[in-house]
Structures are given as structure tokens and as C-alpha cells.
Amino acid sequence: MFNKCKWTNKALEDLLIIQEFIAQDNPKASVDIIKKIVLTVVEQLSKFQNIGKAGRVNGTRELIIPNTSYIGVYWVKLNNVEVLRILHTSMKWPDNFDD
Secondary structure (H helix, E strand, O other), X not given: OOOOEEEOHHHXXXXXXXXXXXXXXXHHXXXXXXXHHHHHHHHHHHHOOXXXXXXXXXXXXXXXXXXXXXXEEEEXXXXXXXXXXXXXXXXXXXXXXXO
């Protein structure tokens, strides 16, 4: 069974910020990392909605993006996956993802 994988505006904004930051030093690497993040999130969460570990924020789950320093934060609502944020492991995390 495949689940829908919806991206919030904040998650899409995170991707843009990541891409722009990496592109300052290496434009090709910025494209590669965004592809890796998006493909990993979509491929994994569309098949296995609870694949990640329980999240730091109540009600969320976290999917580690292999060979990167990024984590996809998501939750499952009505059998649909909602990607809330893509965060770097060194960032201070928000207390909630309600906005």
C-alpha cells in the first residue's frame, strides 16, 4: 500500500534554504542533496509511513536521510504522511510544528 506524502510550505521552504546555502559553494552538490532528500522521503514514507523513529516533538516522527546531516520531520494523519520540516542535525529544533 502506498501513502500520500504531502509537503508543508515550511518543509518546501527548508528545501529551498538548504539548496541556496549549499549552492554558494557547490551548485552541483546543492542539486544532488535536494534530490537525495526528496527521493528518500518520498520513497520511504510512501511505502512505510512509520519507518522513522518517534520524534523529539510530540506526535511527530523523524526520518534520517542517509549520508547527510538532515532529518525529515513528519506526522501521519488519516493514513497520509505530512512532511513538516527538513532540519539539519545541528539546528535548534522548534518546540512544535503547528505553524
